[in-house]
Amino acid sequence: MAKQGSRGASGPPQFSGEEMICVIYGPEAYLQRHYLDQLRDAVTKSADADVDVLHFDGPAATLADVLDELRGIGLMQQRKIVIVEDADQFVTQYREALERYADGPTDASTLVLRPGKWNASWKLHKAIVKVGAVAKCEPLKAAAARQWLIQHAEADHGRPLAAEAASALIASLGNDLSRLSSELGKVAASGPVGELIEVEEVEALVGRASDEEAWEIQAALLSGDAGEAIEIVTELLELSNKPAELLTYFAADLVRKIHHAAVLLDAGEPTGAITKRLKLWPPDRASATLAAARRMGASEAARLLATLVEMDRRAKSGFATADRNLERFGVLFARGLG
Known part of the structure; x- marks a missing residue:
């Protein structure tokens, strides 16, 4: 039997990377993402190879499809993580079958259930902690x-x-x-x-740097018009007296979301789940960000983020100015959109 990580629902989990089933649940979205990233890193380290991550939309998923994905391993693939998002309905519908699966899960894949609520008194809970981990994500005091x-x-x-x-x-x-x-x-x-x-x-x-101010520069970047982006940067710097470092953060925050969205799209996660997971709101902003993720792709977004981080480092070291970097980045971002 594989070595398990954290077996309880309290305290942060300690993933070994050999968990065969995990439950990550609760209202604190940041901790859910953090624990999922930790699990992915642990599985990748344990497998010593790239790990494929696939997403199912819980309300639409069938148990047969999920189990087929868990048991189907390609010739060059060593481990797989299969995530069922919004899994409350899925767990309710297939709980007994999941109990049977937990009694003898495949050790070539990790099943991750992400329901909103969980019951530690269930037989399914007891079966899962024998072969995996349960992580409860509650708001911190x-x-x-x-x-x-x-x-x-x-x-x-x-x-x-x-x-x-x-x-x-x-x-x-x-x-x-x-x-x-x-x-x-x-x-x-x-x-x-x-x-x-x-x-x-x-x-x-805090409070002065509002979401609307952030969106002003982010919308200009998403337009793909480098001239408009430079104009907005100049206006915020000179007329609104915003620190250039703060505007750099707004730009980096957008590119991080685009990269994360592109990775999730490549993994097959439904757009509704991505919107909820990345807190892309309102709908027009969500649509613009997802459209940019499709056009740019994960690799280009990662390259742009690395470029912006390096620009910021050089500016803080005195080798460049943050305002000039933002203007240059507006041009690079427009090119990245194609």
Whole structure:
């Protein structure tokens, strides 16, 4: 039997990469994505090869199709992850059959169920924790969210975060990790790497850098018109007095979403599930982002993101200016759309 990772529904999971069935559930979307990424990394490391990831839309999926995918391994393929999104109806309809599968699952694939709710008293739960893991994704309490912010500020952005500044973020935004992560990125982008983020910086930027301001530059990029993108950048810099580093963050956030959407589209995930997972809203913004993902593709989006990160690094090191970098990036983005 394969070595399992975390077997309970409390605390962060410790994936071994040999889990045959996993359940990732709960209302905290950021943790769901984070745990799914951790599982994918662990399986890839365990297999020592590329791992194919496939998505099924739970309400439309049949058990036969999912099991066929789990058991069907190509000649060159060693491991596969099969994810059933919005799996509540799927689990309800096929729970007894899933119990039988859990008694003897294939060790060549990992089944991931992503329902909204889960019952630890089920026989299915007990069968799954013997061969895999169950991860519950609940909102963090204020103290845990504050510690999470402090850790991620330095690990992800290279800037230490004062405890008072972390508390100010939570007081302003609540404890939704997706929103906290987004706003933390905006604040961190406004100053140099290594500089402490104080509460005054949070109070000055959070709320002022609204979603509408972010969308203004993102919409200009998505238009594919480099001239329009440069015009919007100039307007925000000179007339609205927005920091160039903040606008760089807005551009990077868009390219990350395009890359993530392109990867999920390539994996066959339904557009509705992608929209929900990446929080693409309202519908016109979701459509524009998904259209860009189809036109650009995952590899080009990854290349553009790496280019923008390098531009930002050079600007912060004094080798270029952030405003000039944004103008150059507008041209590169338009070319990437084709």
